[in-house]
Amino acid sequence: MTPAPPPSPIDVTVVLPVRNEGGHIDLVLGDLLAQTFPAERTELLVVDGRSDDDTRARVEAAAARDRRVRLLDNPRRLSSSARAIGVREARGRYVAFVDGHCRVPRTTLLADMVELFERTGAACLGRPQPLVASATGAVARAVSVARSSPFGHSTKSEIYGDRDGPASPVSHGAMYRREVFEQVGSFDEGFDACEDVELNWRVERAGLPCVTSGRLAVAYEPRRTLRGLFRQMHRYGLGRARLHRKHPAAFTVESLVPAAFVLGVPALPLAPLLPRPLGLAVAAAWALYLVLALGFAAAAAARAGRLALLPLVVLAFVTIHLGLGSGYLRGWLTPKPSPVAEAAS
Numbered sequence: 443m444t445p446a447p448p449p450s451p452i453d454v455t456v457v458l459p460v461r462n463e464g465g466h467i468d469l470v471l472g473d474l475l476a477q478t479f480p481a482e483r484t485e486l487l488v489v490d491g492r493s494d495d496d497t498r499a500r501v502e503a504a505a506a507r508d509r510r511v512r513l514l515d516n517p518r519r520l521s522s523s524a525r526a527i528g529v530r531e532a533r534g535r536y537v538a539f540v541d542g543h544c545r546v547p548r549t550t551l552l553a554d555m556v557e558l559f560e561r562t563g564a565a566c567l568g569r570p571q572p573l574v575a576s577a578t579g580a581v582a583r584a585v586s587v588a589r590s591s592p593f594g595h596s597t598k599s600e601i602y603g604d605r606d607g608p609a610s611p612v613s614h615g616a617m618y619r620r621e622v623f624e625q626v627g628s629f630d631e632g633f634d635a636c637e638d639v640e641l642n643w644r645v646e647r648a649g650l651p652c653v654t655s656g657r658l659a660v661a662y663e664p665r666r667t668l669r670g671l672f673r674q675m676h677r678y679g680l681g682r683a684r685l686h687r688k689h690p691a692a693f694t695v696e697s698l699v700p701a702a703f704v705l706g707v708p709a710l711p712l713a714p715l716l717p718r719p720l721g722l723a724v725a726a727a728w729a730l731y732l733v734l735a736l737g738f739a740a741a742a743a744a745r746a747g748r749l750a751l752l753p754l755v756v757l758a759f760v761t762i763h764l765g766l767g768s769g770y771l772r773g774w775l776t777p778k779p780s781p782v783a784e785a786a787s
Contacts, residue, residue: 443515453483453535454552457528459521460542461491464500466663471504471511473546479553485534486511488542489527491519497542522637525629538569538617539638545574545661554657555617566645567617568609568654571601574661584754585664585671587746591755593738594762596696604656611652615642622650630688636681643685643692668761675765682766683773697770703731704767735759 456474460467467488474486488501490513498513505511514531516524525539536559540546548554558567573586588594590602599613616638626644629637645652665671679700686693706727709716713724739755 443513451483452485452533453556454479454485455528455532455534455537456484456486456552457525457532457537457539458486458488458542459491459516459524459528459539460488460493460497460501461516461519462493462495462497463542464493464495464497467497467500467542468504470540470542470544470546471501473549474540474552475504475508475510476549477546477552478549479556481508481510484510484552485532487514487528487531488512489514489516489524491516491521491524518631520631520634522629522631522633525637526631529623529628532620535620536617537620537623540616540660541662543663544571545663547659547661548657551658551660554655558653558655558658559617559619562653563651564653565619565622565650566611566615566642566652567658568600568611568614568652569616570603570614570654570656570659571616571662572604572659573602573664579666580751580754581668581671581758582664582666583748584751584758585666587742587748587751588739588755588758588762589664590746591738591742591759593734594742594759598694598696600654603654604659606655606657607653609652609654611642611645611650612639613642614654615645615652617658618645625650633681633684635677636685639681640685640688643689668757671758671761672765675762676769676772679766679769679771680773681769683770684778687774687778700763700765700767701770702767703763704771707764 458470471486477484488511490498490501492515501511501513505513514527516527528539529537536556538552538555555567558564573589595602596613600609601614622645626641626648629641633640665674682697686697706724709724710728713721716724735756739752739759743749743752743755
């Protein structure tokens with residue numbers, strides 16, 4: 443853990459919650475250190491969850507070269523805890539969160555963020571996060587295509603959008619005035635995923651204005667294997683269930699679709715053994731799913747100019763729905779976690 447530098451006026455704090463990002467952390471830190479916003483008014487807090495690789499060594503080396511970088515320890519290893527630690531340690535008037543698996547394509551990101559805060563008076567800024575597969579693997583490219591489709595991502599989310607203007611913070615809020623945390627509380631450390639969505643839900647319920655802009659976009663590296671995608675989606679499903687258990691008003695019918703998909707998997711091989719009307723209904727439901735998956739995969743692959751990925755995009759859809767559905771069901775069937783730091787109501 444690197445010591446805090448002497449007190450000085452800081453406008454922007456960037457918090458990076460990371461664990462085992464040794465292969466990527468130098469890239470995102472390089473992007474952030476190359477920002478045009480004045481260096482003396484910026485700090486980068488890398489909150490590491492006890493990485494098993496060389497992440498900490500790389501961050502320490504970066505901190506030795508540039509006093510803007512500071513390494514913080516996250517003994518609980520949860521992303522929610524990393525974010526909460528970042529909030530507690532932040533000295534900036536504005537606090538932004540950037541994942542360790544991201545790239546920042548514009549050197550003006552922080553300057554644009556400050557300009558938008560000051561011009562609009564918004565309390566929160568939404569940050570688009572398009573998936574950009576820099577890896578050569580076909581699976582990563584297919585995941586990128588699938589997640590950009592309405593069949594592979596919530597239709598209510600703006601995280602893959604690029605419009606400018608007022609927006610709901612729930613799906614993609616990632617930059618905040620410091621006073622927001624004083625008003626609605628910090629991240630709930632009882633969450634292992636979707637802790638940002640839960641905070642943003644409180645931001646919206648408090649009536650705090652949010653603005654989104656394509657100028658704030660960062661590029662997110664998609665998972666490179668279907669197994670990694672399943673694990674990611676399972677965590678998201680678990681986090682979504684915990685969100686709905688804590689805030690029943692946040693529930694949407696759309697959340698039940700992946701869970702229904704998972705519950706329908708055992709019914710498929712049993713369809714021939716069921717009474718004829720029920721068996722036909724099961725077969726028809728699966729036929730409809732296959733038609734929709736193929737149709738949305740073809741549309742998304744054509745739009746991306748990657749029709750050769752069509753079979754992998756369909757497999758990515760199946761993986762997304764299995765992961766989200768199983769995580770959501772698990773989130774309702776396991777004991778409700780107690781928040782480590784109860785958020786303000």
